[in-house]
Amino acid sequence: MRDINIKYIEGQIRIPSACGLSGYINTRGELTSGGHIVDAMSVMRERGNGLGAGFAGYGIYPDREDYYAFHIFFEDPKAREETSSLLYNYLDVVQEEKIPTRKVKNIRNAPMIWRYFVKPKEEYLEEDVSEDDFIVDLVMKINSEIKGAYVFSSGKNMGVFKGVGYPEDIGEFYKLEEYNGYSWTAHSRFPTNTPGWWGGAHPFSLLDWTVVHNGEISSYGTNVRYIEMFGYKCTLMTDTEVITYIMDLLIRRHRLPVDIVVKALAPPFYSTVERLDEEEKNKIKAIRAVYQSCLLNGPFSIIVGFKNGLISLTDRIKLRPLVAGKSGDFVYMASEESAIRELSPKLDRVWMPRGGEAVISMLEEKRILV
Amino acid sequence: MERDRTLKTIDAEGLHYKVLNEMIRESLTDGYQELRLLNVNGQRYISDGLTFPQSVLEVYGTPGNDLGIFMNGLTIKVFGNAQDGVANTMNDGEIVIYGSAGDLAGYGMRGGRIFIRDSAGYRIGIHMKEYQDKIPVIVIGGGSGDFLGEYMAGGRIISLGLNTSEDEITGYFCGTGMHGGAIYIRGKIPEYKLGKETKMIDADENDLEFLKKYIMDFSNYFDLNFDCIMDRPFYKLIPYNRRPYGRLYAY
Numbered sequence: 001m002r003d004i005n006i007k008y009i010e011g012q013i014r015i016p017s018a019c020g021l022s023g024y025i026n027t028r029g030e031l032t033s034g035g036h037i038v039d040a041m042s043v044m045r046e047r048g049n050g051l052g053a054g055f056a057g058y059g060i061y062p063d064r065e066d067y068y069a070f071h072i073f074f075e076d077p078k079a080r081e082e083t084s085s086l087l088y089n090y091l092d093v094v095q096e097e098k099i100p101t102r103k104v105k106n107i108r109n110a111p112m113i114w115r116y117f118v119k120p121k122e123e124y125l126e127e128d129v130s131e132d133d134f135i136v137d138l139v140m141k142i143n144s145e146i147k148g149a150y151v152f153s154s155g156k157n158m159g160v161f162k163g164v165g166y167p168e169d170i171g172e173f174y175k176l177e178e179y180n181g182y183s184w185t186a187h188s189r190f191p192t193n194t195p196g197w198w199g200g201a202h203p204f205s206l207l208d209w210t211v212v213h214n215g216e217i218s219s220y221g222t223n224v225r226y227i228e229m230f231g232y233k234c235t236l237m238t239d240t241e242v243i244t245y246i247m248d249l250l251i252r253r254h255r256l257p258v259d260i261v262v263k264a265l266a267p268p269f270y271s272t273v274e275r276l277d278e279e280e281k282n283k284i285k286a287i288r289a290v291y292q293s294c295l296l297n298g299p300f301s302i303i304v305g306f307k308n309g310l311i312s313l314t315d316r317i318k319l320r321p322l323v324a325g326k327s328g329d330f331v332y333m334a335s336e337e338s339a340i341r342e343l344s345p346k347l348d349r350v351w352m353p354r355g356g357e358a359v360i361s362m363l364e365e366k367r368i369l370v
Numbered sequence: 371m372e373r374d375r376t377l378k379t380i381d382a383e384g385l386h387y388k389v390l391n392e393m394i395r396e397s398l399t400d401g402y403q404e405l406r407l408l409n410v411n412g413q414r415y416i417s418d419g420l421t422f423p424q425s426v427l428e429v430y431g432t433p434g435n436d437l438g439i440f441m442n443g444l445t446i447k448v449f450g451n452a453q454d455g456v457a458n459t460m461n462d463g464e465i466v467i468y469g470s471a472g473d474l475a476g477y478g479m480r481g482g483r484i485f486i487r488d489s490a491g492y493r494i495g496i497h498m499k500e501y502q503d504k505i506p507v508i509v510i511g512g513g514s515g516d517f518l519g520e521y522m523a524g525g526r527i528i529s530l531g532l533n534t535s536e537d538e539i540t541g542y543f544c545g546t547g548m549h550g551g552a553i554y555i556r557g558k559i560p561e562y563k564l565g566k567e568t569k570m571i572d573a574d575e576n577d578l579e580f581l582k583k584y585i586m587d588f589s590n591y592f593d594l595n596f597d598c599i600m601d602r603p604f605y606k607l608i609p610y611n612r613r614p615y616g617r618l619y620a621y
Contacts, residue, residue, distance in 0.1 A: 043412035046387075046434075272542070275562070317516065317543075318492045321454055321473060336453055337472070338412025338432045350451065352472065352491050354541065355516060 019214035020047030020167075021322070022334035023185035023303040024343060025310045027364045030329065031059055035177030037184040040339040041167035044188060047214075047335060050106070051196025052189030053170040054162025056153075056203045056210035056305050057181035065157040067094060067117040068135055068207075073198050074112040075148030083142055083149045090138060091118040099161075104173045107165045111198055115159070132207055132252065136231075139206060143235045150199040150236070155208030158307065162187075162201035170201075182363065185305045187212035194238045204236065204244040208307040211247065213240040214335060215300030215320045226293035240302075246294050247304055258311060262358035264291035266316050303333050309362035318355030325350040331361040376403040383409035387434065391418055398422045398444075406430070412453075420444050423463070435472075438465050441482070454491065457484050460506070466591050473515065479506040479525065483584075487592045489534070490514040492541070498551060500524025509588045516541035519607070520565075523550040528584055530556045530599060544568060545607050549614050553607040554581060556599070564607065567614040573604040 022040045026032065034057050041053070061069055070087070074080040087093055095117040101110070120134045139151045153160035158181075161174040167188045171177070187202035193216060194200060203210035217223065217239035224234050224242050230253070232245040243265075250261045260283075267273075267288050273281055288295070299319030304311040312333040314322045325332040325340040325347045332340040337350060353359050378397050382390050390413050397405055403425050410416070410431035416438070417427055423443030429450070436455040438446055446465045454472035457465055462481045473491035476484055481504040492515035495508050506525040513534040519527050522545065531539035536557065545553055546565030554573060564570060573581065581604060589596040 046414055271562070318473065323472075336412060336434070337451055338434060338453065341411050341432050352470075352515070355492065 018047040018190040020044035020188040020335045020339070021186070021212045021214055021301060021303050022332070022339045022343075023183070023212070023305065023310050023312070024330055024332040025058075025183035025361050025363065026329050027309075027331060027361060028329045029059070029182045029363055031180035031182055032184075033177050034060075034171070034179045034181065034184060036343055037186045038168060038171030038176055040334065040342045041171075041186050041188055043338045043342050044334075044336055045166065045168075047190065048166060048188030049190050050164075050166045050169075051191050052162070052164055052187070052201035053167040054160060054187050054189075054201045054203050054212070055167075055171065055174075055176055056158065056160045056185045056205065056212075057176075057179050058158045058183040058208070058305060058307060059181040060159055060179040061117075061157050064095070064117045067119055068154055068156055069159050070116040070118060070139075070151055071099065071153035071159055071161070072114050072116070072142075073150045073152060074114065077112075079146055079148035080112060080114065082146050086138075086142065086146070087116055087118060090121060090124055090134075091116075092121055093118050100175055100178075101173050102175060104165070104169050106169045107163065107173045110163060110173075115153075136206060136248070140231065140233045144233045152199060153205050155205065155210075155307070158208050158210075158305075160203050160205045160210060162203065163198050164196055164201060183305060183310055185210060185212050185303050185310070191238075192216065199236050200238045202240055203305070204238070204241045206244050206248050207252070208305075209244050209247045209252075210305040211240055211244045211302055213243060213300060213302045215302075215315070216298045217242065217296055217300060218298030219296055222293050223296065243296065243302060243304075247306070250291070250294065251306075258309075258360050259358070260287060262311065262313050262360070263287050264294045265296045266313055266356040266358075267295060268356060269316065301335065307363075309360065311361075312353070312359045314353065314355050314357075316356040321352075323350065323352055324359045331359070333359060377406065378402045378404070379406045379408060381409055382407050382411075382413060382431070385413065387413040387415055391415060394427065395420065398425055404428070410450075415439050417441055417444055417446060438463060443482075451488075452486075457482065457506075462504075468592070470512070471510075476506065476508045476525075476527075479508070480504055481506050483587075484508045485588055485591055486510045486512075488512045493517045493520050495522055495525065495527045495551075495553075496520040498522050498525035498527075500551060507584055509584055511588070511592065513538040514540055517543050517546055517565075519545045519548055519551070519553045519568075521547040521549075522553070522609075525551045526580070526584075527551075527553040528556075528581060528588075529553065530585075530588070532594070532599070545609065547614060548607070548609040549612050550609060552577075555605045555607065556602050558603075558605055567609055567611065568607050569610055570605050570607050573606045577604065577606055 099113045202212045220239045301314040301320035301322040327344045406428045412434040414434035419440040421442035426445045439458040448467045451469040452471045456475040459478045466485045470488040471490045476495040478497045489512035509528045545568030
């Protein structure tokens with residue numbers, strides 16, 4: 001176990017549970033400033049308690065789009081030194097810098113926050129090890145072996161910005177309005193079971209996968225045991241982390257289509273399955289049989305971001321809220337309609353997806369349809 | 371001038387819910403009969419615990435969660451969609467929504483009425499209760515999500531399913547844990563959508579008398595044709611038992 005400096009531990013203060021989510025995508029890939037999603041989160045201020053907030057933006061590093069962008073928290077210079085030597089050993093580092101931040105009154109105890117634009121060195125890549133696999137292994141190694149270092153973002157042309165504070169403060173701290181992305185997600189945290197610390201803020205990310213989550217994963221133990229068999233290590237002391245790795249495993253490595261994956265995470269009840277037609281019934285039963293250990297039990301609503309789109313999903317009996325909206329090329333998802341209205345007062349359509357029903361919104365750009 | 375004392379408009383843009391609620395309370399206490407809130411977006415607990423049975427509050431925009439929570443009397447008209455928890459533990463008053471409502475509308479409601487023009491979310495009327503003449507009523511114009519009337523102990527829910535496909539009039543698990551009150555459905559829903567504790571029977575003459583009163587108000591509020599709405603059979607969901615879990619924990 002790592003030592004963490006935290007004042008707020010479950011049981012020592014009263015915490016009514018909430019958490020706020022929002023996300024949007026321009027399906028034609030048009031870029032918008034990260035400032036908008038900060039505004040959307042501010043109308044849901046009551047959903048968080050200042051113990052964690054974060055954002056993910058896609059399309060924000062067009063000049064370095066071929067490089068993995070590592071965002072890393074260092075708790076001390078030694079952690080940075082150790083990590084740095086590891087990075088330079090295995091990767092071609094084309095740029096390293098402190099992530100620009102502002103001084104914000106309510107943000108204290110920030111770790112050192114750096115970013116590196118990297119590529120695996122040719123000599124380490126073998127026939128059966130892809131660049132992505134190599135990066136995943138390296139992220140797992142740093143997060144589990146180097147004390148005080150956490151890679152919290154490792155995708156291409158995207159980045160996570162998170163910390164302890166309210167979303168408005170974290171957005172201001174990271175100068176989020178200076179980044180432009182085609183898709184954004186955000187989270188405001190109300191931690192209930194686990195400590196509020198910088199690494200524990202959402203989104204949780206690996207490669208270009210990001211997950212923001214409201215709820216509790218009561219199947220966490222089962223889920224972790226399953227993904228550990230594939231080399232993933234859960235080190236961040238929060239249940240949400242495991243969803244990120246499940247996404248990477250099922251979509252990138254097992255190459256399952258998104259609409260199948262959401263059925264594995266939130267499968268319909270057997271009583272519902274019985275009424276489906278034969279083909280659909282067999283499909284759902286097969287998914288449940290093979291990926292039983294990926295079923296997420298307990299109340300949740302999540303928004304998953306990746307380079308090709310956004311997915312939102314709630315648990316089967318909808319114990320956490322989620323609203324979706326559409327306006328032109330924009331698709332919005334949030335815990336509350338007001339957050340969507342803040343982004344776009346006029347909507348073509350606004351709806352509440354049913355429990356277990358995913359909203360899948362993919363980027364229409366040609367280059368990713370290949 | 372007397373006329374000026376009756377109507378007041380408040381621009382809610384950017385106001386925190388505490389400030390907004392203080393302004394509402396002060397204005398009603400000052401004697402304004404009608405308040406109009408403009409640019410409401412996400413402010414929670416609007417009209418929390420207020421007792422102004424003669425006054426009307428018009429909300430333009432998207433009010434936040436727990437609209438009308440603990441309210442003892444006031445008419446609220448929402449021109450937009452309401453979010454989750456409308457009329458949470460409300461004692462009395464009326465909420466008319468010219469749009470849809472989110473999850474949990476009527477949560478633990480003890481009295482008063484909610485009229486929802488369009489659809490409603492999950493768990494509408496959860497834990498509703500009644501006592502003597504305090505009988506809360508929810509009328510849903512469109513369809514609703516799963517767990518309609520969950521753990522319902524009293525009160526009435528009227529689900530009209532207007533402009534809604536047959537499959538979407540209600541979700542699954544209707545009346546799960548229900549042990550009092552009644553849910554009226556315009557049209558029949560399949561047996562598999564009922565919770566274990568609930569059965570469906572035909573609505574009788576007394577039921578129709580009751581329904582007419584509320585559906586008349588509903589059609590007046592939303593300018594709909596009363597006769598068209600009544601021109602379909604109504605069914606009634608009631609609990610099998612007043613203590614469905616009586617034998618679960620004790621023998």
